[in-house]
Amino acid sequence: ETGVTQSPTHLIKTRGQQVTLRCSSQSGHNTVSWYQQALGQGPQFIFQYYREEENGRGNFPPRFSGLQFPNYSSELNVNALELDDSALYLCASSFSPSTEAFFGQGTRLTVV
Amino acid sequence: GEDVEQSLFLSVREGDSSVINCTYTDSSSTYLYWYKQEPGAGLQLLTYIFSNMDMKQDQRLTVLLNKKDKHLSLRIADTQTGDSAIYFCAQNNNDMRFGAGTRLTVKP
Numbered sequence: 001e002t003g004v005t006q007s008p009t010h011l012i013k014t015r016g017q018q019v020t021l022r023c024s025s026q027s028g029h030n031t032v033s034w035y036q037q038a039l040g041q042g043p044q045f046i047f048q049y050y051r052e053e054e055n056g057r058g059n060f061p062p063r064f065s066g067l068q069f070p071n072y073s074s075e076l077n078v079n080a081l082e083l084d085d086s087a088l089y090l091c092a093s094s095f096s097p098s099t100e101a102f103f104g105q106g107t108r109l110t111v112v
Numbered sequence: 113g114e115d116v117e118q119s120l121f122l123s124v125r126e127g128d129s130s131v132i133n134c135t136y137t138d139s140s141s142t143y144l145y146w147y148k149q150e151p152g153a154g155l156q157l158l159t160y161i162f163s164n165m166d167m168k169q170d171q172r173l174t175v176l177l178n179k180k181d182k183h184l185s186l187r188i189a190d191t192q193t194g195d196s197a198i199y200f201c202a203q204n205n206n207d208m209r210f211g212a213g214t215r216l217t218v219k220p
Contacts (some may be wrong), residue, residue, distance in 0.1 A: 004154075006154075010153075016202075023160070027152075033207070033208065035208075035210075040212075041211045041212055041213075042200055042210035042211050042213050043155070043200075043208075043210050045207040045208060045209065048207060056207045058207060090154055090155065091218060092155075098142055098143070098204060098205070100143065100157055100160050100204075101139050101157070101204075101208060102157060103147075103155040103156070103157075105152040105154040106153075106154045108188055
């Protein structure tokens with residue numbers, strides 16, 4: 001059984017660019033959630049996907065968007081990058097929306 | 113105010129017990145969780161407690177839940193240097209809400 005994997009592990013982008021982060025969920029999990037963790041803070045919920053549909057969204061602007069695919073893997077897209085988007089982006093998968101979530105190692109995004 | 117609050121720092125000596133405390137706001141949370149994060153890494157699920165329980169023990173870890181006061185604690189017995197990390201408390205009602213994390217430092 002494979003765990004949650006994220007790619008890439010590190011990324012540097014320029015302000016105004018767009019970025020796509022990827023996540024493969026743990027085998028048997030149909031729910032994927034994305035979190036942003038700024039330095040020295042706890043993770044902040046961006047959104048959740050359940051069976052390919054968005055199932056909740058945190059307080060993030062529309063330039064943060066996502067997808068979930070039939071195999072339950074997921075993408076996080078961020079348009080018009082800002083310096084404050086620099087953070088560790090964490091993906092978590094779970095068996096269902098309300099059960100324990102298992103996290104990937106994260107993608108460290110730096111916007112310059 | 114914040115949904116989940118934790119003290120930011122805790123320092124203990126190796127072999128002592130550590131107690132990390134957390135308060136939360138959403139009394140309808142079905143589960144409450146403790147995660148561990150080591151430097152540069154993702155979050156590792158340590159343990160969780162169902163909201164109708166008041167205690168759960170798992171090897172060196174003991175979770176206590178006081179629903180009346182919305183207070184959750186994690187006790188680590190016989191704390192080791194490898195336990196040094198940031199510990200996050202989280203409540204889950206479809207979206208998981210985390211505290212800011214408690215940085216545990218274990219001194220030899």
